[in-house]
Amino acid sequence: MNYKSLFLLAVLFFLNGGFGSAQNWTAQRITDVENQNLANTWIDFVKEFEVEELPIEAVASIACDSKYWMWINGKLVVFEGQLKRGPNPKDTYYDQVELAPFLQKGKNKIAILVWYFGKEGFSHKSSGQAGLVFQCKALDIISDQSWKSRLDRGFENTAAPHPNYRLPESNVRFNAQLGNFNWVNPNEELVGFNPAKVVGSAESAPWNQLVKRPVPQWKDYGLKRYPEISSLPFESKGDTLVCLLPYNAQVTPYFKISAEAGKLIDIRTDHYRGGGPENVRAEYITTNGVQEYESLGWMNGHEVRYYFPEGITVLDVKFRETGFQSGFTGSFSCSDPFFNRLWEKAVRTLYVTMRDTYMDCPDRERAQWWGDVVNESGEAFYALSPEAASLTRKGMLELVWWQKENGVLFSPVPAGNWDRELPGQMLASIGYFGFWNYYQNTGDQETIEQVYDGVKRYLDIWEIADNGILKVREGDWYWGDWGTNVDRQTLFNTWYYLALKGFRNMSELLGKFEEVTQTEQKMQQFKTAFNRVIWNGQEYRFPGYEEETDDRAQALAVVAGLVDPDKFARIYELLQSQKYASPYMEKYVIEALFQMGYAEYGLERLKERFSLMVNDPKSSTLYEGWGTGVDGFGGGSANHAWSGGGLTIMAQYVCGVFPVxxxxxxxxxxxxxxxxxxxxxxxxxxxxxxxxxxxxxxxxxxxxxxxxxxxxxxxxxxxxxxxxxxxxxxxxxxxxxxxxxxxxxxxxxxxxxxxxxxxxxxxxxx
Missing domain, CATH: 2.60.420.10 (Maltose phosphorylase, domain 3)
Structure with missing residues (x-):
């Protein structure tokens, strides 16, 4: 079966669920009888049952708030299941998992550990209620009072500092004096378990409708030893063991030790303060004797740093990498090693910013900012296998299904503590480089049909002034790009034109020919007005903008198609002197140079601008700003999705590959x-x-x-x-x-x- 067939099957798989119920739910939502709705609560669930004849298929539908791990007969089946809430502000995702390979005749045991975040962030909408829904028709099993549950008292809260407000995850601390993982094993006595508490039907409030997971389960690379750790075992002298990872990755750290009870082990990565504020870390309190532990909350970085108190014998240390289920099928090489390194780092940056959603960075916020997504999704079509498109599709549907009643779009979504519109990013998302580029690469008309009305509603918010360009509108966050000399209104006008271009194409695709005609007329009139009002004879500059000439504004006007060739030489001259764009917008500057025919300078500028991060021997990823820390933007994270646009340039322009x-x-x-x-x-x-x-x-x-x-x-x-x-x-x-x-x-x-x-x-x- 070819990739097109596989992709269309995946689309149909999702569409069968749509953004609503995909099956007849008979399961009940269960939780523990004790106070289970505090932030950072962990709950153990167990179901024991008999199997007379092994089924060929036994698909289970599973939902929780917020994450779960599942074992069957002691064997790990799902490592971190469940997507963060939600597909829209009300509803909840659910997984489907094939259980048949893990079953045995006779007695069987399902063990599920649920982690309830219990707080919100830029990537998760909390339901306010911890719990589990489980349904498997082939086994005639549903979640109900016959399940056993308990609060897992091994998991505790750390002392401050806690992760910053953008993250719904808490630090993970496990006290081995109070808990263990033996309960997942077959025939283990269930100590402290009680009949589960039923709190409602599967789709009752506050979880509401359950929406089929539209992306695959994570790829689990398994536990691996760190490449440079060889002096094991050893007795700690109270130092920090620094373990180098092969590259920046999403990992869960593991160790095996011999220790006395009551010692506190701290685990964090070199990216614990990535992007400025505190991110996630882990702690472990020892019991007596030989013990092993894997901290289940993922973190990222180039190093994992274990603080082992004095007297602990370290027997082994490992890490488990998990990530989005797509292959690294893309490749690029050329005669200049710099651009080969740029490609490699862009791919790694892309992959470490993919999980529940596309994200801007995997440390500070893990949030689906759509300016980043536009760049990421474009890169994925050249670097990753077609399965990656499912994450773009998920993001498109979420963006529209979180749309406000007044038509405003905002990101990041899903979100519990954010609802502010960034106009430029929203116009970019629905436009030619966003939604339409997804269709161009996939041919997925069904998704365009689902988002079309939302795109139209958002475009209708924007009004044309008497001079023929947009009425000034700032949105909730008046932002055009990081850095200085940002001509925001010129950028908004160019993004608007690109949004019209995408909408015109969508309208034609869906046979809405009246919209096609109206949009084409609007585009023609707008282009004329744009060049009359904003072009001053030497550059594009919005009336009243008094700062230095904005290179981004010139470049984006070119790639939008608002600039005729007679202006190319002047804009080329400007782009040789004006260099204010962030790594996010620099992609469009380089793209404009290639579109105008200045490929040699495009490569020269790309190398000049990205040299610091590409040549950094300590980082496998690309920065948020042109430097890190105080030299960067917004905290200066060392791995930011929006910086990988050079990857698209290499494939689409240098090699010239594009689906027309x-x-x-x-x-x-x-x-x-x-x-x-x-x-x-x-x-x-x-x-x-x-x-x-x-x-x-x-x-x-x-x-x-x-x-x-x-x-x-x-x-x-x-x-x-x-x-x-x-x-x-x-x-x-x-x-x-x-x-x-x-x-x-x-x-x-x-x-x-x-x-x-x-x-x-x-x-x-x-």
């Missing part, structure tokens, strides 16, 4: 090597693998392309070539020659366009 027809049905390859000798990229798209290698050496231009089955390729060769050969047969010599393999399409803007079908092709231009 949705779902990669038609693939354009229009490389711009600048001063590189060669560049190559490949990835598994929804249509199959696309491969490109381009070289310019000794006056020859060579392009090798692999076009997947069912797709068509549009190959663009510089028209400076006097002759072009395809698979050693001349197809162009000052004019096209008849050829049964390649069809000459056109000569335009410095390129010769040839159409080929699927297969492997080798072009040589001289």
């Amino acid at each position: 027809e949705p779902a990669w049905k038609t693939i354009q390859i229009k490389p711009q090597l600048g001063n590189l000798q060669f560049a190559q990229t490949a990835n598994e798209t929804i249509a199959g693998e696309v491969k490109v290698r381009v070289a310019q050496i000794n006056g020859e231009f060579r392009l090798e392309a692999g076009i997947p089955g069912g797709s068509t390729g549009i190959i663009c060769i510089p028209d400076s070539c006097q002759s072009v050969a395809l698979n050693n047969k001349t197809i162009w010599k000052r004019k096209p020659r008849a050829n049964s393999y390649a069809h000459f399409v056109k000569r335009e803007n410095g390129y010769l366009y040839f159409e080929v079908q699927n297969g492997a092709w080798h072009f040589v231009g001289k």
Whole structure:
């Protein structure tokens, strides 16, 4: 089965649930009889049952607030199940898990540990009620009073400092004198358990409707030893053991020790203060003897730091990496090692900012800011396998389903303590680089249908002034970008035009031709007014803006399509001197340079701007700002999703790979090597693998392309070539020659366009 079939099946899987109930729930919501709704509460649930005949399939539907771990007959089945709430402000996600491989004839035991956050943040909406819903039709098991439960007294709260207010997670502290994990094992006596307390039906308030999880369970890489830890065992002298990770990752730390009771072990990473304020850490209080423990709340960083008190014998230390279930199928390399490192760090930055949602950073806030998501989702189509698109789709639906009654969109969502609109980011999200780019790469029309009305409602908020551009509107947070010299109103106007462009395409896709006509007219009028009001003859500058010329505003006007070629030379001149964009907006600056034909300077500026972070030997990820800490923005985290836009530039512009027809049905390859000798990229798209290698050496231009089955390729060769050969047969010599393999399409803007079908092709231009 190809990737397109797999993706469409995943879409249908989600659509069967929609944003509502996907099945007939008979299960009840259960919790413990004691006070279970305090923040950072952990509850143990157990169900023992008999199986006479082993089923071929036994799919369980499971929901909780907020996370769970599940064992069957002592074997770990789910490591950190459940998505953070919620798909909308009221409802709750649920998982589906196949249990059949873990069952045995006779007596069976399901053990589920639930972690109730009990507080809100920028990525989670608390229901206010801890609990569990479980339903498996094949086993005739539902959550009810027949389950056993107890508060897990091994889990405690740490002393201050606690994680900052953006995070719903608490620090995780486990007291091995008060608890253990033996209860998950078969035949273990259930001490302290009582019949579970029923608090309502599965879909009663405050959990409301249960929505099928739209993304896969996490990829579990298993427990691994740290690469450079070899001197084990050893007796601690009260020092901190620093364990290097192979790269910045989402990890849960593990240790095995021999100790006396009552000693406090502290675990944190080098990113504990990543982005400024405190993030998550862990503690463990020892019992007597040999013991092992894995702290279940994930943290991230390049180092895990264990403080072992004096006298503890450290027998082993390991880590478990978990992350989004997608493959690293994309690749890139070129003749300049700098850009190879940029790609590698961008991929790592992307992956460490993917989990329940796309996030800006995995330490300070773990929040789905949509300016970041636009960049992330674009990168994923070139770097990761098609499964990554499900996280983009989830984010799109959440954004629209959290829309306010007055039509305002805001992010991050899901959120419990945030509801402020950033106008520029919202326009970016629904526009050409956001929602429409998702469709262009996936061909998922169903999702466009689901978000369309929400997009229209948001666009209707924006009004046109008498001068033909937007009426000044600041939103809740008047923000255009980090840094200085931000011409916000010019940026808002360009983002608005890109939103119209995306909406026009969506309208055409859905057959809403009256909207298409109206939007095209609006765009034409708006472009004229934009250049009349904001272009002052030398630059784009909003009336009343008095700071330095904003490079972002010039660049975004170019990529939006608001700038005619007669202004390119002047904007190129400005982009050589004005350098105020953050790493987030720098992607659009470089993109504008490539679109205007200044590839060589585009690469030069990309290298100049990102050199500090790309050349940093201590970091495998890209920064939030141009430096870290006080030299960065907003606290200066060392791993920020929005900084990876160079990855998209490498694949989409340097190698020139772009789907010009949705779902990669038609693939354009229009490389711009600048001063590189060669560049190559490949990835598994929804249509199959696309491969490109381009070289310019000794006056020859060579392009090798692999076009997947069912797709068509549009190959663009510089028209400076006097002759072009395809698979050693001349197809162009000052004019096209008849050829049964390649069809000459056109000569335009410095390129010769040839159409080929699927297969492997080798072009040589001289």
